Amino acid sequence: MAAIAAWMPAQRWFAGKGHAPVLRRIGAWELPVAEPGVRALSLLVMDDGAEPPVLYQVPVVERADGGSADEHLIGVLDDGTHLIDGPHDPAFTGALLDLIRAGGRAVAHGATAMGHPSALRAGDSDAPAGATARVPASVLGGEQSNTSIVYRPVGEAPVICKVFRQLHHGDNPDVTLQTALGVAGSPHIPPVVGDVLGEWDDVGRAEGRARGHLAFAQEFLPGVEDAWRVALLAAANGQDFADEARALGAAVAEVHLGLRGAFEHAPASDELIAAVTGAWRRRLAIAVAEVPELEPQRAAIEAFYERAEAGAWPDLQRVHGDLHLGQVILAPDRGWFLLDFEGEPMRPMAERRSPDLPVRDVAGMLRSFDYVAGATELLHPEQAAEARAWTASARQAFVDGYVAASGMDLTVYRDLLAAFELDKAVYEAIYETRNRPHWAPIPLRAIAHLIEAGPLEASTDAAGAPQAGGTAPDATAADAPA
Incomplete structure (x- = not known):
């Protein structure tokens, strides 16, 4: 030994x-x-x-x-x-x-x-x-x-x-x-x-x-880069990513449907809701103590959490649990593949094996798209406006693809999705402040933009059916801390 x-x-x-x-x-x-x-x-x-x-x-x-x-x-x-x-x-x-x-x-x-x-x-x-x-x-x-x-x-x-x-x-x-x-x-x-x-x-x-x-x-799929690197290159070159993001949203939805059919699912209990919202508030308290810039926004963040707690919650089911652009790859002629279903490494394994909320995966991917814009701005400040527009387009396309394939009207869970995005960004602010302070502006800006823009708004498709998207905030997405 x-x-x-x-x-x-x-x-x-x-x-x-x-x-x-x-x-x-x-x-x-x-x-x-x-x-x-x-x-x-x-x-x-x-x-x-x-x-x-x-x-x-x-x-x-x-x-x-x-x-x-x-x-x-x-x-x-x-x-x-x-x-x-x-x-x-x-x-x-x-x-x-x-x-x-x-x-x-x-x-x-x-x-x-x-x-x-x-x-x-x-x-x-x-x-x-x-x-x-x-x-x-x-x-x-x-x-x-x-x-x-x-x-x-x-x-x-x-x-x-x-x-x-x-x-x-x-x-x-x-x-x-x-x-x-x-x-x-x-x-x-x-x-x-x-x-x-x-x-x-x-x-x-x-x-x-x-x-x-x-x-x-x-x-093993050789010679294929993860979507984080592919998206970074696309954003830096001003290459539209909407078609790929829409297909990725559909792929995530199809995986969720497959997991729902293979494993148990059940309505969210009061105990589960209390556990999730309690975790949000504990993480926020840690973040405010370590990231002083968050103190002025604490009340606004807590208001988002309160609306989510009182709002609609979807059924629990098995999900990926740690979804971001670094966990997916696009293989030529074969489409999108999701990898690494172990769940969030910092969560106990017993929790990672339990049914969870599909919007956690959606929020994780939306946060990840924002990190593409943030990283692009760090490397190429002159491309800030283009990077923001790239992210807004990719986010919207991802949500549209997810809604179309899943049949889930995300506008019903708009407050919950916003709260998960905020919680993810709060976590990122802690991580970046501890490990890469020069990256901390990415989640801090995302938090400010999300608070200002609010949750997803409802829009309608050509047939008048409700869709998620509309004025989705353009500040979201993170795989870098994972």
Whole structure:
């Protein structure tokens, strides 16, 4: 554990910045490897130095001779064994993909791991066990919370496998929601390859064991940038984005309809409404204390919250939960894909697995469009007016596409949507003030504009049917803090 404890703080997925990990091994599961002198394991280690303690999954490969992956060396054990970061070693990556595509159970060392191929792909692979050890694999850069391995098998579609670093009891919504959408035939998620489900000791549970997802594999779409980068380029070049935004709104609506059909939904209770509005007010109190510029607007923001609390609330259902332009990609000839259904990272996993409000996703995407304008203005101040117009057009098109595909009249929930946008912007103001003060004007300006313009106004289409949009405020959208 000493070698891993010394290595972990430098990893992007380690959440305990500011303290040295105090590790305790909970268990491990081992993958079969044909290569002599090599073991591929995934260790489950508890960091008792965190408050509350955090359970991490740490894949490792033990090599007697060190192999060729010493640039990803974790440490050298007393007997000379080299400990390699598993996602960077072909012994682990190949055996992991075998486990997912063929199914079966890994060797248990206090923790179990079972591979589950997708029901739509079971039996696709006739390759013998261990064959995928030869599939080229690399780690996707830039991730904060997990580690994704990209496989590029010859003659097959590439596969991306996300190895979850922080483990929680219960199903991971990234797996369950996308698997259900895949079974339902949704064209807006990458096809599912399979997953790994594990079980480990947990003295905090009555039964003494916890169960949760360890890894999740899907088709990988190479050479496609996320919509945040695409939108930034479009705004900077003055390229109209209305058609793409309208199609994205329709895609989000279709995903919501698919989730509503696959999982339970129910009316919003008084308890839920109180919990949501209470969270808004707590976040606002923190923001006012840390961002003094918000103090003069506090009463106006609270008035928005009060109107939303007393207004209409849609049914609860499963949603994406952390939707912004960085979570979607536009694939040529295949349309929009939504990614990363784990939900907002700062929310407890139990909350992320619960039914939520579709307008949370709508508000998140609307905020994200505003960040495109804000970022464009920071880089190109002379394009401020054009960036504002670009955002207004994209926002309106997104809402129009969502309303048309979902059948939901967002004007009924105009106060609620405005409150969610404001709450998101308040969060952004906290984040930017703490981390990137020069970006703080983006959410602060959004808050001022939203208060001034008010919620979405009703308009009518050619047939006279109510639509959401009208004078939608032009200050909204954020993925940069996510």
